Amino acid sequence: xxxxxxxxxxxxxxxxxxxxxxxxxxxxxxxxxxxxxxxxxxxxxxxxxxxxxxxxxxxxxxxxxxxxxxxxxxxxxxxxxxxxxxxxxxxxxxxxxxxxxxxxxxxxxxxxxxxxxxxxxxxxxxxxxxxxxxxxxxxxxxxxxxxxxxxxxxxxxxxxxxx
Amino acid sequence: xxxxxxxxxxxxxxxxxxxxxxxxxxxxxxxxxxxxxxxxxxxxxxxxxxxxxxxxxxxxxxxxxxxxxxxxxxxxxx
Amino acid sequence: xxxxxxxxxxxxxxxxxxxxxxxxxxxxxxxxxxxxxxxxxxxxxxxxxxxxxxxxxxxxxxxxxxxxxxxxxxxxxxxxxxxxxxxxxxxxxxxxxxxxxxxxxxxxxxxxxxxxxxxxxxxxxxxxxxxxxxxxxxxxxxxxxxxxxxxxxxxxxxxxxxxxxxxxxxxxxxxxxxxxxxxxxxxxxxxxxxxxxxxxxxxxxxxxxxxxxxxxxxxxxxxxxxxxxxxxxxxxxxxxxxxxxxxxxxxxxxxxxxxxxxxxxxxxxxxxxxxxxxxxxxxxxxxxxxxxxxxxxxxxxxxxxxxxxxxxxxxxxxxxxxxxxxxxxxxxxxxxxxxxxxxxxxxxxxxxxxxxxxxxxxxxxxxxxxxxxxxxxxxxxxxxxxxxxxxxxxxxxxxxxxxxxxxxxxxxxxxxxxxxxxxxxxxxxxxxxxxxxxxxxxxxxxxxxxxxxxxxxxxxxxxxxxxxxxx
Numbered sequence: 001x002x003x004x005x006x007x008x009x010x011x012x013x014x015x016x017x018x019x020x021x022x023x024x025x026x027x028x029x030x031x032x033x034x035x036x037x038x039x040x041x042x043x044x045x046x047x048x049x050x051x052x053x054x055x056x057x058x059x060x061x062x063x064x065x066x067x068x069x070x071x072x073x074x075x076x077x078x079x080x081x082x083x084x085x086x087x088x089x090x091x092x093x094x095x096x097x098x099x100x101x102x103x104x105x106x107x108x109x110x111x112x113x114x115x116x117x118x119x120x121x122x123x124x125x126x127x128x129x130x131x132x133x134x135x136x137x138x139x140x141x142x143x144x145x146x147x148x149x150x151x152x153x154x155x156x157x158x159x160x161x162x163x
Numbered sequence: 164x165x166x167x168x169x170x171x172x173x174x175x176x177x178x179x180x181x182x183x184x185x186x187x188x189x190x191x192x193x194x195x196x197x198x199x200x201x202x203x204x205x206x207x208x209x210x211x212x213x214x215x216x217x218x219x220x221x222x223x224x225x226x227x228x229x230x231x232x233x234x235x236x237x238x239x240x241x
Numbered sequence: 242x243x244x245x246x247x248x249x250x251x252x253x254x255x256x257x258x259x260x261x262x263x264x265x266x267x268x269x270x271x272x273x274x275x276x277x278x279x280x281x282x283x284x285x286x287x288x289x290x291x292x293x294x295x296x297x298x299x300x301x302x303x304x305x306x307x308x309x310x311x312x313x314x315x316x317x318x319x320x321x322x323x324x325x326x327x328x329x330x331x332x333x334x335x336x337x338x339x340x341x342x343x344x345x346x347x348x349x350x351x352x353x354x355x356x357x358x359x360x361x362x363x364x365x366x367x368x369x370x371x372x373x374x375x376x377x378x379x380x381x382x383x384x385x386x387x388x389x390x391x392x393x394x395x396x397x398x399x400x401x402x403x404x405x406x407x408x409x410x411x412x413x414x415x416x417x418x419x420x421x422x423x424x425x426x427x428x429x430x431x432x433x434x435x436x437x438x439x440x441x442x443x444x445x446x447x448x449x450x451x452x453x454x455x456x457x458x459x460x461x462x463x464x465x466x467x468x469x470x471x472x473x474x475x476x477x478x479x480x481x482x483x484x485x486x487x488x489x490x491x492x493x494x495x496x497x498x499x500x501x502x503x504x505x506x507x508x509x510x511x512x513x514x515x516x517x518x519x520x521x522x523x524x525x526x527x528x529x530x531x532x533x534x535x536x537x538x539x540x541x542x543x544x545x546x547x548x549x550x551x552x553x554x555x556x557x558x559x560x561x562x563x564x565x566x567x568x569x570x571x572x573x574x575x576x577x578x579x580x581x582x583x584x585x586x587x588x589x590x591x592x593x594x595x596x597x598x599x600x601x602x603x604x605x606x607x608x609x610x611x612x613x614x615x616x617x618x619x620x621x622x623x624x625x626x627x628x629x630x631x632x633x634x635x636x637x638x639x640x641x642x643x644x645x646x647x648x649x650x651x652x653x654x655x656x657x658x659x660x661x662x663x664x665x666x667x668x669x670x671x672x673x674x675x676x677x678x679x680x681x682x683x684x685x686x687x688x689x690x691x692x693x694x695x696x697x698x699x700x701x702x703x704x705x706x707x708x709x710x711x712x
Contacts, residue, residue, distance in 0.1 A: 003164075026458060047172070050179045054167050095550040114650065116658035120341035120352070163643070163650075213520060220452050220529075220594040224518035 002028045002051040005044055005070065007037040009059065017042070018077050021070035025051055027092070036066040038073035038083040038090040068092055110147050115160035117151050119143075173241050186211055188231045194238040197222065277671040280646025288315020289673035293483070296321060296383060296390040297364065298371070301330045302465050303436065303499055304393040304421040305360040306472030311479065312363035313664045313675040319383065319691060320364040321371065324710050327684035330357045341656050345684040353681060359663030360472070363678045367692075368685035368712050372402045376711055382696055384409050389417035389479065389492075396422065396430050406494040416492040417482045421475055425498030434499045436465035443467075443503030444510065451525040459523070471502040531564040532592045533572060533600060536630060539616050540609035543629070551632045558630035559616045561604065564588060571623050576607035645669070653680050688712055 005021040019039035032047040035057075043064040044057035069092045074082035085091045108121040117140060140148045154160050165178050173194075182191075182198035188211060190196040195216035199206050213222035216236045225231065243250060257263035268276070293316040297308040305320070305328070312318040322328055325345050334340055334354025342352040371380045381404075384390065390409070392399055399405040399420075406418040423434025424442075432438075440446045440461045451457025475497050482493040504511070510521040527535035536558050544552040563572040566588065573582035581603055585591035591600060608616050613629050620627035631639070637660070642648045648662045664677040685707075692698045692712070706712040 029458075030456065049172055049176050052165055052175075052179050054170075054172060054175050095554055112650075112658040112660065114658070116650075116652075118659075119653075119657035120343075120655065210518075218517075218519050220454070220524055221513075221522050222520045224514075224520060226518065 002048055003053040005035070005037065005046070005057045007040060007042060007044075009037065009040050009042045011040060019073050019075050021073045023048070024071040027068065027071070033067035034060060034064055036069050036090075038070055038087070039075065041089075110150070111154070114163060115154050117147055171241060177240075182212070184211055184227065186227060186230065188225065189233060189237060190214065190225055190231055192237075192239060193234070194240040195236065196225065278645075278669040278674070280644075280665070280669075281649070283674040283676040287673055288676075289670075290314040290316040293317065293389075294319070294387045295479075296387050297361075298390065298392045298394075299421070300328050300393055301435075302360045302468035303434070303472050304391050304419075304475070305330070306469055307419065307421060307475030307479065308391050309360050309362050309364070309663075310473060310476040310667075312361075313667070313677065314673065318364040319367050319387075319687075320361060321367050321369050321383075322684050324368040324370055324712055325684065327353075327366075327368070328357065328361070330354075330360070331684070333357075343683055353683070357681055359661070359680075361681050362664060363676075364681070365687040365691060366682045366685060367687055370711050371404065373711055376706075377403070379692065379696060379698070380404060381409075381412055383691075384412050384416065386695070387413075388415070388483070389419065391419040391421060391475070391479075393421050395433065396420070396426060406492075410492065414492060415486055415490060417479060417486065417495070418492065419475060419479065419495040419497065421471070421495075421497040421499070423499055425496055425501065427498075436468040436499075437461050439467040439471065439499040439503040442500040444507060445503050448507070448510070448521050448523050450523045452523050455525065457523055457525060467499065467503045470506070471497065471499045474502050474505075526558075527597055527601060530592065531562075532588070532597050533561055533563045533569060533604070535597075535601060536560045537601060537604050537608055537616075539605075539611055539613045541612040541615075543613045549634075552634070555632065556629070557613050559608075559613050559620075560628050560630060561616075561620060562626040564592075568625055572604075572620070572625060575619060575623050575625075576604060578603055578607075651677060654678075655682060656680060685712065 002023040002025055004023060007017040007019045007021060009017045011017055017037060017040045019037055021035070021038055023035075028046075028048050029051050030049060034043050034045050036043050043060040043062075043066050045060055046056035046058075047054045069090060072083055072085045072091050074080050083090045086094050109118060110121065112118055119140070140151070151160075165175065167175050170178070180198055181201045183201050183203060184199070185191075188196075190211065191198075193214075195214055196212050197215050198212035199210060207224075209227045210224045211227050212225055214225050214236075215222055216238075217223050217234075243253070252258050257266050290311055293311065295308055295311050295316050295318045297305060297318055297320045299305045299308060299320070308318050308320075320328075325347055327344060331344060331353040332351075333356035335356065337354075339355040340352030341355075343349045344351040344353055369376055369380065371377070384404070397405075400407065406416075406420075409416050409418060423438060424430060424432045437446075440449075441459075445467065446459045446461050449462065450460030475495065478495045478497065482495065486492060507521070513519050513521065521529075526537075537560075539557045539559055541557065542553055543556040547553045547556075561572070563569050566586065569585070569588075569591065570582050573579055581600065585596050585600065590596055611619075617627050617629050629635075636642060637648055639648075646665050648660065649665060650658060650660055653659045659680055661677055661680065664675050667675055688707070689700070689703060692703045692706075693700055703712070
């Protein structure tokens with residue numbers, strides 16, 4: 001990690017900001033420009049050489065546009081409340097599939113992208129054999145009639161493809 | 164924290180990259196030397212650093228025992 | 242037929258009788274390849290390594306993959322795993338998302354992660370705690386019935402457990418024993434290994450990524466490419482050892498260090514250092530020996546409206562190759578920089594570092610208002626080699642891979658519809674092609690098959706061991 005920016009800017013409530021903005025070497029190792037504090041948005045000019053702060057952080061007048069944002073930031077004096085990376089306007093954004101669509105209730109995938117049924121979802125029925133021996137021919141009608149029915153529906157709708 | 168007051172960027176970089184050894188090489192005055200940093204144990208003991216220019220983009224090991232007195236790519240560091 | 246049987250006439254031989262007939266019978270090469278390789282019909286052909294039985298006491302990707310190669314070619318591979326836990330690789334999945342259930346019949350809510358894919362296909366899954374004295378007999382009996390073993394424990398562990406090459410040699414002198422691990426014997430003998438360690442320690446990561454002057458850092462490949470690569474190197478060793486054994490009747494011990502293996506892909510690095518003291522550096526998406534021969538960034542994405550950022554933002558790279566003088570001239574004409582050609586007329590001049598910076602900057606400047614597809618089309622129509630840098634989705638949709646069966650759907654007997662690429666990417670073979678029967682099985686799925694049917698232990702013993710968690 002490069003040198004950090006510890007923001008001490010006095011806030012509206014009279015207390016200092018006390019946010020540690022972490023700068024990652026992939027972006028800031030040899031870097032010169034303006035960067036915002038993730039908490040209060042104060043813009044600092046820095047010039048970093050080989051991960052060490054050469055000039056700055058110098059506070060810029062309000063309204064200066066930052067070139068980029070820190071990787072992430074936290075407030076160590078307040079129990080490490082943090083700003084994780086990728087928060088628009090606070091920490092450096094990255095373009096990535098929005099993770100929230102994957103969060104929440106686990107949704108077992110029942111069909112592959114071409115529409116044919118998958119097996120191996122959970123919970124699994126108790127093994128029929130002994131010593132971990134599994135039956136290799138899974139009869140979908142018996143094990144999960146609702147998936148079998150859905151599969152028939154899919155075939156009827158033409159949603160099952162070869163590729 | 165390295166004190167940067169009054170230093171040019173190049174002088175500051177020299178402070179960051181404090182070299183392991185000293186020698187008579189003209190390379191110490193040259194823009195293109197990347198010195199072996201103090202405390203590094205890995206590079207062979209007989210090199211003072213790497214010339215980043217002569218074989219650029221590859222780096223050339225500058226040996227301790229071959230004292231370079233003059234060089235065709237020499238450039239005084241700023 | 243002629244009266245004298247020693248006489249050989251063309252018309253008596255099978256096959257075409259005249260040049261004209263030969264031309265008529267000759268298939269176009271394309272059709273010939275389709276007929277002899279016949280992707281999708283692998284199962285009807287024989288297997289080259291049928292009759293070889295291999296034991297695999299391996300974990301993660303590196304050593305398992307060395308054995309999976311054998312299993313794909315028809316060897317009977319028995320993967321021996323920790324009872325009720327299995328290979329630690331079974332518990333890893335990219336970003337903890339994709340699991341197939343169950344791991345074991347005592348753990349219905351634990352699954353096997355997709356990280357396990359491709360490194361353990363077609364194997365039989367046995368569970369055994371082989372370091373217990375009680376299980377030694379079964380283990381030794383397997384050794385006597387097998388051709389070889391691949392293991393990945395710290396050096397000397399199997400020796401302590403009385404099952405290293407020194408011991409198994411006594412039981413089976415034809416036995417081929419493979420140890421695969423991090424450093425091998427030497428000063429760092431006790432270091433473990435990971436792919437990233439192999440890439441780092443061998444100096445490979447130091448020459449991957451962008452050059453320092455472009456702000457680059459040393460980079461590891463996103464995938465565990467040195468694991469896959471070293472595993473394959475072990476397979477070569479095994480095949481050579483099998484050939485040696487066919488000639489001499491003797492086994493071999495293979496001691497394979499992963500960090501050592503990774504140095505082989507470094508090409509000219511060591512000889513050049515030895516001769517001149519030059520340290521190889523990173524050179525990113527360009528080439529150190531050829532120019533133009535690299536990947537350029539185009540201005541517009543091919544899929545600006547896509548939701549997936551891989552398509553929306555990343556479908557902008559194209560590889561361009563035009564290092565021959567004639568091609569380079571054509572390239573300079575296309576991008577309307579004939580003066581660049583006169584400046585770098587000789588390859589020796591344009592392969593220089595500074596020249597490459599100059600040339601690729603001009604190329605990207607030309608491509609900045611074009612999409613990837615446009616760049617590819619323009620350069621290809623000039624007869625230059627240019628292909629888009631594709632992502633996984635595009636690979637899946639590529640007609641070329643479908644024709645050759647590289648990426649294909651298969652019906653796994655246990656897990657259903659699976660898209661696979663590993664087995665079928667390793668070259669086509671007309672007589673004994675690789676094939677994939679199943680992707681993997683749960684821990685201990687073949688315990689009854691091996692212990693009862695092969696080794697002849699009564700079911701009651703198998704059950705007793707199972708209850709004690711020895712298997």
